[in-house]
Amino acid sequence: MTLTHYAFSSSYFMSFLGLIFYRKHLLSALLCLEAMMLILFISLCLWGLILASTVFSAGPMILLAFSACEASAGLALLVAMARTHGTDRLKNLSLLRC
């Protein structure tokens, strides 16, 4: 595994752990999700550069467009949750247990 591959693999796993183990706010989970998407964007750019292949040059832009849509959907859900539950704290997400 090259150094570049190790760098973006470990940073992806760090953000994924940040998404899984988030503590208080939903916004921190959305931030970790955005970090994951950014790392994937960087890895797609680097893949084309290191393998010297231009056939997939549009890939990072497509990923960026879709991850922007997903981020805006996440923020809309954050606003909806602030409207219905009052905050974005995760302990409040307990209505569906019973």
Place this chain on the structure above:
Amino acid sequence: MNPYVLSILLMGLGLGTTVTFASSHWLLAWMGLEMNTLAILPLMAQHHHPRAVEAATKYFLIQSAAAATILFASSTNAWLSGQWDIQHITHPLPTVMITIALSLKLGLAPLHAWLPEVVQGLDLTTGLVLSTWQKLAPFALLLQISPEIPLLITSLGLISMLAGGWGGLNHTQLRKVLAYSSVAHLGWMMVVMQFSTSLTALALLMYVIMTTSAFLTFKLLKSTDMNSLAMSWAKTPSVTALAPMMLLSLGGLPPLSGFLPKWLIIQELTKQELGLVATVAALSALLSLFFYLRVCYCLTFTSSPNNLAGVAPWRLESKQISLPLATSTSLSILLLPISPAILSLTLPLF
């Protein structure tokens, strides 16, 4: 909902699954999965009450994490092998990561904890879309990747069957019962996937038909609770007579059509010398059968002179179109005698 917005969302849902079915590149498959997620989120949150928003938030976080993991695993495979083809994943690590991420998307145990809560927070129509249509695209991807570690697939299937059976035992909310039944059926589909992808597709098709019938029945009876099923004899006696048949078909009893996938899966497992897996699968079907029987009991055996569990409802005329319910209930009860015809149609395809 505004009909223009609703039509755009439904077309987005259709397009997302179609794009994933038609893709041979992992980025395109990921795009189709993301389109499905984004299109169903407004449908989930359309009623703006706290349970719907909570269900939509949990669904969004789970599906985005799973889709990002799929893309990370496929980009790892691209780094290691130089190509993005779906059917040519060579390295075992990306294969395992993609399998686990797709099982998180589907709701296979041990990654099934989000499914009952999310289905509980939705109305019955959106729950139907979630349980049937949203399962098609991840399965299209799972059927194409060749499993590197057979133990992973078999154990995902077995744990799903047992978790779906045991988890659904102590619930009174019908949507949670249907969510656990979905987990159990997904387990049946997974356990045979490495031997015969056409049997997985057949099991998926039968599951879609039976779950459609179940959700549409509960929508017609306007009941989300087992107690409110008790008055269904007053609303529509014919549905009260046929719904137990459909629920027993979900449980996999012969001579109903739900028996067909279970029978063929156990036959295939026995042929592949996995007799213990087949035995555990058959015994775990008993667990699911218990809670289906409990729903049948609430439908049929709680009428006078026994005590009634529900309150007598207003008998208003139902405006639901009855053709989908009639079609799916007939198919979920009567398909077993023509099973050679069904097998000749589905087996050569996959």
